Amino acid sequence: MHKIIIAIDGYSSCGKSTTARGVASRLGYTYIDSGAMYRAVTLYFHEKHISLSNEKEVLQALENIQIEFRPKENGDCDTYLNGLNVENEIRKLYVANKVSEVSALAPVRHEMVAQQRKMGKSKAVVMDGRDIGSVVFPDAELKLFMTADPLVRAQRRQAELLDKGNVMDFEEVLANLKKRDQIDTTRKESPLIQTEDAEIIDTTHMTLDEQIEMVCIMADMVLSSSAQKA
Numbered sequence: 001m002h003k004i005i006i007a008i009d010g011y012s013s014c015g016k017s018t019t020a021r022g023v024a025s026r027l028g029y030t031y032i033d034s035g036a037m038y039r040a041v042t043l044y045f046h047e048k049h050i051s052l053s054n055e056k057e058v059l060q061a062l063e064n065i066q067i068e069f070r071p072k073e074n075g076d077c078d079t080y081l082n083g084l085n086v087e088n089e090i091r092k093l094y095v096a097n098k099v100s101e102v103s104a105l106a107p108v109r110h111e112m113v114a115q116q117r118k119m120g121k122s123k124a125v126v127m128d129g130r131d132i133g134s135v136v137f138p139d140a141e142l143k144l145f146m147t148a149d150p151l152v153r154a155q156r157r158q159a160e161l162l163d164k165g166n167v168m169d170f171e172e173v174l175a176n177l178k179k180r181d182q183i184d185t186t187r188k189e190s191p192l193i194q195t196e197d198a199e200i201i202d203t204t205h206m207t208l209d210e211q212i213e214m215v216c217i218m219a220d221m222v223l224s225s226s227a228q229k230a
């Protein structure tokens with residue numbers, strides 16, 4: 001059967017990851033959380049006290065980083081950094097506060113993009129991030145751009161953090177989101193942009209089930225039109 005790449009970009013906490021995971025599971029595709037890769041690099045840099053302004057140090061550190069996604073019993077994947085499960089650690093606010101700065105570095109992006117392209121080589125992939133449709137897979141058969149009201153996004157992120165046992169003040173979560181939006185959309189290296197061929201999905205008033213359903217319908221349309229062409 002024909003297989004496609006689904007690229008989901010957009011702001012933080014619009015439901016990209018959960019939607020992408022749900023769509024991948026429905027289609028039997030692999031889900032790749034590219035944000036988790038940047039978070040894992042950030043955690044490594046934090047632990048090793050890497051100076052972000054020292055390019056040599058950054059390049060050397062990147063050589064020592066191995067990121068993998070290993071499946072759990074329930075079918076979801078956890079992020080592993082050099083063999084250690086860092087899934088919970090990379091979601092914490094101290095990582096979130098630094099990740100946009102780390103992911104704005106050109107050597108970091110080049111390395112992650114190369115790894116992401118390898119992961120998508122055999123298609124049948126749903127990948128979410130900021131530059132998936134614009135840089136990583138510009139030829140992706142289905143490109144989506146997700147957005148939502150910042151207040152709703154902050155509520156979602158706060159609930160997600162709480163779910164993992166991290167109690168955070170709402171204003172702090174909102175400030176982090178806004179700061180990340182600002183850095184992600186204005187950075188020099190592959191900023192978050194909405195490409196002309198991407199479909200916009202505003203998730204402010206949508207449930208996760210509705211988001212998953214909508215993307216699956218779009219994927220079905222792409223799959224059946226490419227089957228007709230073949």
Ligand code: DC
Nearest residue numbers: 012034035038099103129130131180
């Ligand atoms: O999706 P997320 O919130 O877990 O992503 C964390 C950060 O990583 C986000 O603030 C920007 C960066 N990122 C990126 O620059 N490019 C991607 N493809 C994915 C994430």
